[in-house]
Amino acid sequence: MSLRDGTPYSGVLIAVCGLDGSGKTTQVNLLAEQLRTVGPVSVLRPATDAIRFDQALVDYRNGRLPPDEAHDMVVEMPLMAAADIFRQMRTTILPRLQAGDFVICDRYVYTSYARAHARGFHDQEWLSALNRYLPVPNLTLYLDVRPEVAVNRVLARTKAPKWEETDLDRVSGARSAFLEQPWGRRDTYRVVDAERPVEEIAEQVREIVATTLGLTFGDPIAASSP
Numbered sequence: 550m551s552l553r554d555g556t557p558y559s560g561v562l563i564a565v566c567g568l569d570g571s572g573k574t575t576q577v578n579l580l581a582e583q584l585r586t587v588g589p590v591s592v593l594r595p596a597t598d599a600i601r602f603d604q605a606l607v608d609y610r611n612g613r614l615p616p617d618e619a620h621d622m623v624v625e626m627p628l629m630a631a632a633d634i635f636r637q638m639r640t641t642i643l644p645r646l647q648a649g650d651f652v653i654c655d656r657y658v659y660t661s662y663a664r665a666h667a668r669g670f671h672d673q674e675w676l677s678a679l680n681r682y683l684p685v686p687n688l689t690l691y692l693d694v695r696p697e698v699a700v701n702r703v704l705a706r707t708k709a710p711k712w713e714e715t716d717l718d719r720v721s722g723a724r725s726a727f728l729e730q731p732w733g734r735r736d737t738y739r740v741v742d743a744e745r746p747v748e749e750i751a752e753q754v755r756e757i758v759a760t761t762l763g764l765t766f767g768d769p770i771a772a773s774s775p
């Protein structure tokens with residue numbers, strides 16, 4: 550098994566991306582339920598807790614770092630995200646893919662890219678080089694909502710939001726990047742209108758996954774009974 554050699558795998562990697570509050574976790578869980586009718590599913594969440602509670606990162610995301618430190622922290626964060634995702638890729642994601650699972654990632658490296666652009670860091674060549682050995686997902690679903698919708702959903706959650714999740718300029722910058730894909734457009738990156746009822750979005754996600762991967766889903770209720 551090797552990331553650096555691009556060793557092939559028999560599983561399928563699906564990335565679900567979008568702004569905080571766009572409905573990723575909701576849709577990932579629904580899609581996982583559907584895919585379990587076809588085969589084994591692993592749901593993973595980059596970034597892991599190894600970086601999520603890093604004090605400088607938390608301070609940055611709460612708008613509490615002094616400006617000169619914040620300026621360089623913008624370079625540090627994609628490095629932390631890359632180290633974290635490579636670690637998770639080597640230890641968990643790639644082995645699951647090689648075992649033949651459907652692996653659904655709740656976020657992927659595109660989140661790190663979109664955030665970097667929103668923070669005013671546009672050196673995509675460096676970002677892409679840093680992440681060169683990560684596999685390109687078989688399918689990436691970008692759940693698109695307007696910034697104000699994402700912010701309202703984040704504010705409505707019980708968990709206290711970070712400043713960066715509710716700052717409209719930041720959130721708009723990230724959305725623009727997710728839509729424009731300065732990392733390079735691909736046919737396997739699909740934009741889904743996520744300002745609709747949960748079930749309607751789930752239906753479109755199922756359809757995209759079924760047609761892109763050539764799958765026929767079973768009945769999730771039958772699949773979960775003993």
Ligand SMILES: Nc1ncnc2c1ncn2[C@@H]1O[C@H](COP(=O)(O)OP(=O)(O)O)[C@@H](O)[C@H]1O
Pocket residue numbers: 567568569570571572573574575576702703705706743744745746747750
């Ligand atoms: N299609 C939708 N319409 C309205 N509210 C939604 C929708 N999808 C998710 N939500 C709600 O919005 C909030 C954020 O959803 P979540 O799935 O946690 O998003 P994310 O994982 O992208 O941050 C949650 O409270 C969730 O119940």
Ligand SMILES: [Mg+2]
Pocket residue numbers: 573574575655
């Ligand atoms: Mg989530």
